[in-house]
Amino acid sequence: MRYDVIVVGGSPAALAFSRTFRELYPERKLLVIRRTEKQPIPCAVPYIVGRLKGVDNNIFSDDIYSQMAIDLVVDEVIEIDRKRKIVRTRSGREFGYNKLVIATGTSPTRIPIEGIDLKNVVFVFKEYKALKEVYKVLSRAERLVIVGAGFVGLEFADDLADGREIHIVEILNEALPLSFDKEFGALARRELEMKGVRFHLQKSIRKIVGSDKVEKVILSDGTELEADAVLIAVGVKPNSELAVKAGLRVDELGHIIVDDYMRTNDPDILAIGDVAQKKDFLFGKPMKAYFSTLAITEGRIAAMNIYSPGKIKAPTRILPVFATKIGRIALAAAGLIERVANRMGIEVIPVTVEVINRHPAKLPNAEKILFKALFEKETMRIIGAQIAGPETVVEIINSVAITIELGLTAYQILTLQYATQPLLTPSPSNNPLRRAAYEAIMLKRKES
Amino acid sequence: MRYDVIVVGGSPAALAFSRTFRELYPERKLLVIRRTEKQPIPCAVPYIVGRLKGVDNNIFSDDIYSQMAIDLVVDEVIEIDRKRKIVRTRSGREFGYNKLVIATGTSPTRIPIEGIDLKNVVFVFKEYKALKEVYKVLSRAERLVIVGAGFVGLEFADDLADGREIHIVEILNEALPLSFDKEFGALARRELEMKGVRFHLQKSIRKIVGSDKVEKVILSDGTELEADAVLIAVGVKPNSELAVKAGLRVDELGHIIVDDYMRTNDPDILAIGDVAQKKDFLFGKPMKAYFSTLAITEGRIAAMNIYSPGKIKAPTRILPVFATKIGRIALAAAGLIERVANRMGIEVIPVTVEVINRHPAKLPNAEKILFKALFEKETMRIIGAQIAGPETVVEIINSVAITIELGLTAYQILTLQYATQPLLTPSPSNNPLRRAAYEAIMLKRKES
Structure with missing residues (x-):
């Protein structure tokens, strides 16, 4: 054929x-x-247990194949x-x-840890059968250790933190360490801590212990965590x-x-x-x-x-552009973070603004938005941004991402037109992107 | 001095x-x-009665004058x-x-209507004393006629529609007639109708009747509306x-x-x-x-x-960029609407997409987003967009506004990078802006 x-x-x-x-x-x-027999929706995999209640609620319909006359072979x-x-x-x-x-x-990357082949150690593998197994293990787990505090690990923890004892082990020094600067990672971590999740930062897994199934996880500093399941979420x-x-x-x-x-x-x-x-x-x-x-x-x-x-x-x-929701807050980022810019030796003007998503702030449902933008010092080009707050922050970062991708400077951003509305957004002078551009320009002018 | x-x-x-x-x-x-003795926050004026409960909750602080050593004279x-x-x-x-x-x-524009000088006929004048009067009249009104179904009229109606009888009179054929095409205006109108507001479209005010105070409003078709207050919101x-x-x-x-x-x-x-x-x-x-x-x-x-x-x-x-919230939905627009483009003789490819703000749609709090974009047929430049749905739509239009202001084409938009997240946005293939660009390109390709 x-x-x-x-x-x-x-x-x-x-x-x-x-x-x-x-x-x-x-x-x-x-x-x-x-x-894979059925095709899972990859982004929503962390929600298969709590919010979606089953892998079969997270499957792309195969109707497209018959409807569009596309042959399918599994x-x-x-x-x-x-x-x-x-x-x-x-x-x-x-x-x-x-x-x-x-x-x-x-x-998923196989990591060389003693005990990784024990029963109830699962990886985030986005295939149907593998996910069925992940579902079975996680939905029964009462004491869970998650390895890796990236998006996937945190989203699983957010979805599962309801009666279960959850530990997250992360080798770096904050949650979401690759995508956000520390102040943002800390916000995500605190949301989960408020739900009872315990973090073990700057620690790795020494070994996983059990006779047939997982019974215990031993960390690099000797800490022993009793566990009936381990979820490995450390990279692919x-x-x-x-x-x-x-x-x-x-x-x-x-x-x-x-x-x-x-x-x-x-x-x-x-x-x-x-x-x-x-x-x-x-x-x-x-x-x-x-x-x-x-x-x-x-x-x-x-x-x-x-x-x-x-x-x-x-x-x-x-351009990396991400978003996640942890606890009550949404977090999103585009482009470089400050830590990475520093490591690369790029001189930046970092601007952090905190605004309220209503104006005046006395209006109902007022919430904080924390926004940080990085402008390259020499060119005043925007090269990165991070944001945390209510649901709208994702679409704010999607605006910012366009300005980064197109290489716009703070000067150009300052005059880009935009909408605000008392019940929906910060005030006109507190639009996060324009206000950050404004402050970067003022800093630069005062300096010179 | x-x-x-x-x-x-x-x-x-x-x-x-x-x-x-x-x-x-x-x-x-x-x-x-x-x-003005105190400086009202202009955008939130429609909310002084219901949500803000007083003009004094909608005032810019004058602290800036003393803090920044700026002299102020009223x-x-x-x-x-x-x-x-x-x-x-x-x-x-x-x-x-x-x-x-x-x-x-x-x-506010003074409109020449018989009876306009009667007591309890008020204009949306954004000065402190005038607004105090507006507040007094509207907070007591039980039967209110609002003249004009633009943003300001609708936002007042949304804020006041709680026990009061409210009529909105609009000379054009739909709500929000200058900023949105009819299908979007109709959504806003229906939200208010569900709250009991009655619309009188394609009608004007023949006269306002009363001995000292407003008692009745007579429309161009002879309809008589009993009223104890009239709010004129028809332009400035x-x-x-x-x-x-x-x-x-x-x-x-x-x-x-x-x-x-x-x-x-x-x-x-x-x-x-x-x-x-x-x-x-x-x-x-x-x-x-x-x-x-x-x-x-x-x-x-x-x-x-x-x-x-x-x-x-x-x-x-x-570039006009607006947003409003009427009832449960937010509406926003940037650039041209189709009716205006047609009137100007600009040939456009209009693309309307309806998507769900979660993926998969089985996730909690899933809501519809209606998005319409206009691409100039000859150049494929985006020249306008309208959107209705949950709160995030304002920030979506703020992304779109950037692409309009910078003159981007559907081809350029299609590859702009962006974030999605299951709990926060439509699926990757249903990002409203990119999907509209995609569909415009496919239409153009099939045509040629």
Whole structure:
């Protein structure tokens, strides 16, 4: 059987690609081969136990396949024969392609810890069967140790912290250490502490102890935590073995190298989503950036360009833009954090503003917004921002992200027009982005 | 007494100017002359009765004057003597200036209706004493007629619709007729109708009847509405008489003509805020654009440039960006609406998307977001957008506004990076702005 296009993987990137391709080319033969029986929605995985009450409430509908006449095979592609242009699957089937799209995503990193193979030690693996197991273990756990205080670990803790004893072990010195400066990570940590979660910062796991199942976790400082489950949430790696085996080029982080149209070094093979290379927005160095927003965009762009590369290129210079909700507060960030800027030797003007999301503040439901922006001292370009507060902060960071991506300066930001409303936003003079730009300009002027 | 700078008016523009000027020039002598005893916060005026329970809960603190060593005189400037560089006030005082900043704002338009001078007919005049009267009349009113279904009229109705009988009379065919297309105006109207407010569309006021106080309002079609109060919320005009008398140039709408640094034709006199000229972002034609966000920005820019005009220019090409909250929904808009684009003969691709603000939609607190974007057909530039839904929609429109102001096309928007989060936003493929850009591109491609 020969297809015009075969997609390997069923993730958001694969879905976005398939939908766009089918809309543009209704007559072409399109096949998706994915290894997971059902396709979990990756971003909401931390909520499968508490809020969603089951993995089956967190599944992409497969209706798109029948509705859009896309063939679907559940199997694992284990080999790409680039000469004959066919893929071979674990069950021994072969499918021919004219164009191949690799969207194999990531898998959790195996960490070398004694006892990691004990029962009830689970990883955040975004496949259906694996998640069913995670669900079973976590929903029964009464004493849980989470390894890693990144987004995923914290979101799981937030969802599970209701009657359970939860410990979070983090080797760095604050929650969310890679995405936020300490003052923001501390806000997230305190939200969870108020729900009874206990943090063990600057500690690692020495070993996990148990006869058959987990019974205890021993930390690097000797602390012993009784536990009936351990959730490992410490990072993932790209599933690029298949590509490597086929002779496709990967970068030093293991991501498949692609051009502006998501093409690999074989012009008939594309790679999209988490498995494809990402380069950082400032220096163009390979980075890890596993965002489903980016995966979607790459899927769309790949489909639009697959036969005739045109004017829409993929964003190969990647700006990290995140959001999460921990306890009562939302947190979001875009671009560099101060700690990283300092480490890179970039001189910045950091501006922190605290405002109220109503004006006047006497109005009902007034809440604080904490906002921090970094302006590059030399150019006054905005290069990073972090925010914490009510739900609207995510969309505020999405505004800020545009200004970072477009390289705007504090001067340009100051005059960008915007809306405010007493019941919905801070006052006109306290719009977080404009006020930060204003203060950066004033600091610079007073200095010179 | 001679001042380095005199500001006429105490509004947000005046406050922003004064604060920035004082920070930059701590030694200069600065005087503010305003005619209102206390300075109401203009945006929250519709909430003085219900949510704020009194005009005194909606006042800018005057602490800034003592804290920043700014002289304050409550009086009305009635004449500018440009030769002698002095201003004269109603009480007969004279003050000399080196630079004069006019920030006199707007006043309600008097409309010629029989009975308009009856007691309990009130205008939305943003001065302290006038608002005290508005408060007194509205808080006692049991049957209220509001004339005008723009923002201000609707926000008052939303705040007051609690036990009172409220009628809104609007000469055009839907609520919010100048800022939104009909489908959005209808959403706002329905919210108020659910609270018992009655709309009388495509009708005007024939006369207001009463012996001493309002007793009845008669509409153009003969409908008679019993009423004990009438609130007129149908538009304002710039307070530029003072400037005209002094020989400063105004445009055909009565706004004082200014350059990129907010200077009038007299280089020692600036004008900022609602009284200063605004030009529309597409064609540069004089327009009405009374936004406190813009007033703030102009105040800041004027102060930064007052002695040595520099690189930060005021946004003289104005993009309307609004937001409001009516009933349970927030509404926001930026740029052109479809009706206006059609009237101007601009060919557009309108894209409407309806998404859920959670992913998966099974998560708690899921609500609908309705988003409409207009792309100019020829260039694919985004030129307008409207949105309705939960509180976050304001900040979504603030992102969109940036893309409109910077003239981005659907192609550029499609690859702008952004954050999503299951508990806070629509799914990655349903980010309203990117999805609209995507659909516009697909429409254009299928067409060609």
